[in-house]
Amino acid sequence: MWGLHARRPAEEEPAVPDAIDLLKTRRSVKPREMSGPGPSPAELETILTIGARVPDHGKLAPWRFIIFEGDARQRAGEVIAKVFARKNPGAPAADVETERKRLTDAPLVIGIVSFTKPHPKVPVFEQELSAGASVMNIVTAAAALGYGACWLTGWFAFDRDVLDGLGLKPDEKLAGFVHIGKPTRPSEDRPRPVLSEIVTRF
Numbered sequence: 001m002w003g004l005h006a007r008r009p010a011e012e013e014p015a016v017p018d019a020i021d022l023l024k025t026r027r028s029v030k031p032r033e034m035s036g037p038g039p040s041p042a043e044l045e046t047i048l049t050i051g052a053r054v055p056d057h058g059k060l061a062p063w064r065f066i067i068f069e070g071d072a073r074q075r076a077g078e079v080i081a082k083v084f085a086r087k088n089p090g091a092p093a094a095d096v097e098t099e100r101k102r103l104t105d106a107p108l109v110i111g112i113v114s115f116t117k118p119h120p121k122v123p124v125f126e127q128e129l130s131a132g133a134s135v136m137n138i139v140t141a142a143a144a145l146g147y148g149a150c151w152l153t154g155w156f157a158f159d160r161d162v163l164d165g166l167g168l169k170p171d172e173k174l175a176g177f178v179h180i181g182k183p184t185r186p187s188e189d190r191p192r193p194v195l196s197e198i199v200t201r202f
Helices: 019-025 041-051 071-087 093-100 124-144 160-165
Strands: 063-069 108-115 148-152 172-183
Touching (some): 019 124, 041 108, 041 124, 063 071, 063 124, 071 160, 124 172, 160 172
Antiparallel strands (some): 063 108, 108 172
16 A cells, blocks of 8 residues: 555656647637546546635635536436526427537536625726636646536526526526537647737837
8 A cells, every 4th residue: 555655656656738739729629529437526626725825806606516426417408408498498309408418528627606795995807806816717727637628608597597507696697508528539739819919119
């Protein structure tokens, strides 16, 4: 049995990319191009710990996380499908089934919940930006561990009935869902902004 300070054999050590290379090459992976296994419990704890380590003016922690794994993904899909069917009574059964499978492609989905608190020095916008930073840290941490990740929303991320069904409080919103899994194919990069078109000097 390995001791507390013993290292695993080199072949078992996960490859950790250089931080700059990771940030320069990270890209989103479509959930339909992901498979299992998802992150281990220890990896998930690392991802969430990094997700909570973001700029947070006033130390308000204006975000929290919901984990969808295993059957929870299907149960969340039932919530989405029922709301969709009720609001679209003429929708084909195939469309309802598509909504039911919204969170089932990736083995792990993390919902990042954003909420704001009245504060004399911290505007609501800053608190919402902190939640966005949390989402990005989660995406980057997953990529650093060798997983594909994708930050998505969709109609259901803004539908109050769905949010209620997922357990959000009336004053809470979803900053997004991060889908995480093993990429099943190499991902091609997309065109990125040209710096000369987005950078000016004051």
